[in-house]
Amino acid sequence: MIPEIGYFSLVLAMALSLLLCIFPLWGAHTGNLRLMRAAPSLAVGQCVFVLFSFAVLIYVTLTDDFTVAYVAHHSSSTLPWYYKITSTWGGHEGAILLWLVMQTSWTAVVALMSNSIPWVLRARVLGVLGFLGVGFMLYTLWMSSPFERLLPYYPVEGRDLNPLLQDPGMIIHPPLLYMGYVGLSVSFSFAIAALLTGKLDNTWAKWSRPWTIVAWAFLTLGITIGSWWAYAELGWGGWWFWDPVENASLMPWLVATALLHSLAVTEKRGVFKSWTVLLAITAFSLCLLGTFIVRSGIIVSVHAFATDPDRGLYILLFLGVVVGGSLALYAARVSQVKSEGRYQLFSREVALWVNNIFLVVATLVVFLGTLLPMIHKELGLGSISIGVPFFNQMFAILIVPFAILMGLAPMLRWKQNKLSLLVKKWLVVFVVTIVITSAWLFGNYEVVKPLTFLATALAVWIVLATGLDILQKVSLPENLAEGFKRQGLSYWAMVSGHVGIAFVIAGVTLTSAYSVERSVRMQPGDTASLNEYVYRFEGVKEIVGPNYSGHAGVVTVLKNNQVVTELYAEKRLYTIGMQFMTEAAIDDGFFRDLYLALGEQLSQGAWSLRIYHKPYVRWMWLGGLLIALAGFMVVADKRYRKGSMLDSKQGANA
Incomplete structure (x- = not known):
């Protein structure tokens, strides 16, 4: 009965979405303010019913209701609770329902935070969002319902979540x-x-x-x-x-x-x-x-x-x-x-x-x-x-x-700039870029390819040019503290985004150019060297998880005869689907990652291992985080929000 309630909740959400698609658009076309004013309530209503439907899907998954086809295909009783929740979007039907959750949530938030928008435009925005909601709700109800039953015959155990998706990242x-x-x-x-x-x-x-x-x-x-x-x-x-x-x-x-x-x-x-x-x-x-x-x-x-x-x-x-x-x-x-x-x-x-x-x-x-x-x-x-x-x-x-x-x-201004002044600044940045890039690469690597030098120089160029712009702006007032304060979050968001792009370029370039790997056959006690690190294979030990078993290869990493870390690379067998998965062991660092993957068991107690040394690989994800941070910094800037639709203190214009 509970899955049917979830499906019925989607039907109600569909009805409200249809009304949201029709009423405000017709009201805006005819000038009927009453129809336009109905849009926010309809938007919030459809969101409530979709959220309730998604909560039902989570409930039947957590309670191992294998009469529901989606739960039987994408979950199991041995799956940890947090991966059971993950399984609600680990398959097609659940992922579409998650899309609907996001669609209706965005629509509701826009409806609640758009008080500064004239009603005609506000109604049309919500009407278009309602139309998109109708399209995906119809698709869900008609072709992708996650609440279909397997009655009267249903399995006593589910097929489990795809092992690839049983990861914190997913x-x-x-x-x-x-x-x-x-x-x-x-x-x-x-x-x-x-x-x-x-x-x-x-x-x-x-x-x-x-x-x-x-x-x-x-x-x-x-x-x-x-x-x-x-x-x-x-x-x-x-x-x-x-x-x-x-x-x-x-x-x-x-x-x-x-x-x-x-x-x-x-x-x-x-x-x-x-x-x-x-x-x-x-x-x-x-x-x-x-x-x-x-x-x-x-x-x-x-x-x-x-x-x-x-x-x-x-x-x-x-x-x-x-x-x-x-x-x-x-x-x-x-x-x-x-x-x-x-x-x-x-x-x-x-x-x-x-x-x-x-x-x-x-x-x-x-x-x-x-x-x-x-x-x-x-x-x-x-x-x-x-x-x-x-x-x-x-x-x-x-x-x-x-x-x-x-x-x-x-460094450019709106409308127009004096080229002669700009060239002097750019020339200084260019020279310093070449010096820093040369010292960085030739001081650390024996071979530097032209494309590697060029790409790294571009990353350095972005950082130096951004730094020069910061220096010019913050040095205008009497003191640096006042200069930093005057710029506002939107300016620092631009800085964060540009520096993030530079980190991504540098990370992609250097890890692609200078990553090294080695496949080795090792018995307990054997060692293998890669760059300045020595890997000593200690052997394997059995592991048992909530829904898998397997082996973990234990490897001690040394540098200059000093222990750096101990890595545990796993080979898992997920018992329900009988699927093997490799779980890599990673010792992360700002300038390099040590990456180890356990391969197959060989004869005479030996195992195959793959060892990777990946420089600057973390810079890519640090750059991505800085780029994303830039977006949140912009909308957090009070001066930016003033006068925009996010300033909810303003009244709506009829």
Whole structure:
């Protein structure tokens, strides 16, 4: 009976979502304020019922109700409680319900925190969000219900959660990723509402920007933690391998990054208006495309949900409606959009616009590299492979001008700049960059390839250029403390984001260039050397977990005859599904990771082991965290929130 209550709660949420889709849009069209004012209550109501439905799914999972097909397929009685909760989004149906939780939660928060928006625009934003909710609720109720029963015959034990997902990273990675995905639907809704209203002025950008920033920050966190999960869980030290599912999250992130900068220019200078609207439409469209890639069954990936093609067809049709409808509306209204500001070649506007172009081109590279093999195969033209070398080469080309402009942009002013003054500053930064990069690389490595030097220099360039900009700004007042205070959180957010990008570039470059690995056959007491570290194999011991058993290889790591750490690399057998998993042992550090994976047992008591030395690999995730922090810092800035829709003290305009 309890699962049926969860399903019925979704039906009620669907009814409210339909009303949210119809009432406020019709009210805005006819000028009926009563219908428009119904939108916030409908938004909160649908959220309550969806949250209740999700709570029911958690309950039946925690109580091991294997009469529910979803619980029987993705959980087991031996699964730890925290992974039982994780299993509620570990399969297709539960993941779609989690999407609905995020969709309705974002809608409710927008409804409750939009008091400063005129009712006509507010109603249209919530109406568009209601339409998106209808699409996903219909999909859930019709094709992906997590409450289907196996009665009268049901198993006495579940199939267990996929061992790959039994990792702390997967507890928080999908919710954060979905927060970002669905959050971009708010930016999309503001863009569509502005097109419907016909007022694409600076104001809509000001109201849309904080929601876009928060969604982008969550998406950044989700991608960062997903990369860390792949590194720690897959057992071969890879942090990103251009998998189609990974690309599906990268594409909207790239466009959302361009959207953030475009919104800032639109809000402050009144330019790039039509471009900004198009980016908002594209960012969320790519989120829907990513959902189709993951759930259509057209790809094979450790991240993908294998499901039947009918579900993928629904998502593809919904994608067509959303993208086709929004682009048609954009085409009909774009001629009415006129930019107000003026600027010259050497200005911050141009620098941001050019960087937006590079971000969009990077998105097109990922888009073509991901979808072209699928399309080629579906058309019966055979299989083609577009792999890591293609993506690496294309991004290596694009990152050079992008990083150079990132260093230049903070020192540029709006409208126009004196080139002669800028060249002197840039020349100083350039010289210091070459000196520091040379000392760093040639002082630590015997071989330095030109591309490695160039990429590392770009990271140093961004940090030094940002540091020079900080020095100029904080030295203007009488004392440094006052200078730091005057800048506000939004400025320090820019600093955090740019430095984060520099850390990512440096981390990717150096760990790719200087990571080393070694596969060895070892018996207890044997040693193996890698770089300046000595690994002594102590043997194996048996391990028993709540739903697995196996062996842990014990390895003592020494440097200069001093014990650095002791690593325990595990080989697990998950008893229900009889699946083997490698659990790598990692000794992490700021400048390097020691990474150990236990292989197969060999003859005469020996084991195969893989040893990795990965320099600066942590810098990538530190950079990701700094980039995400930048987004949260911006919306926390009181001066930024003043006058925006996040300032809930303002009254609504009827």
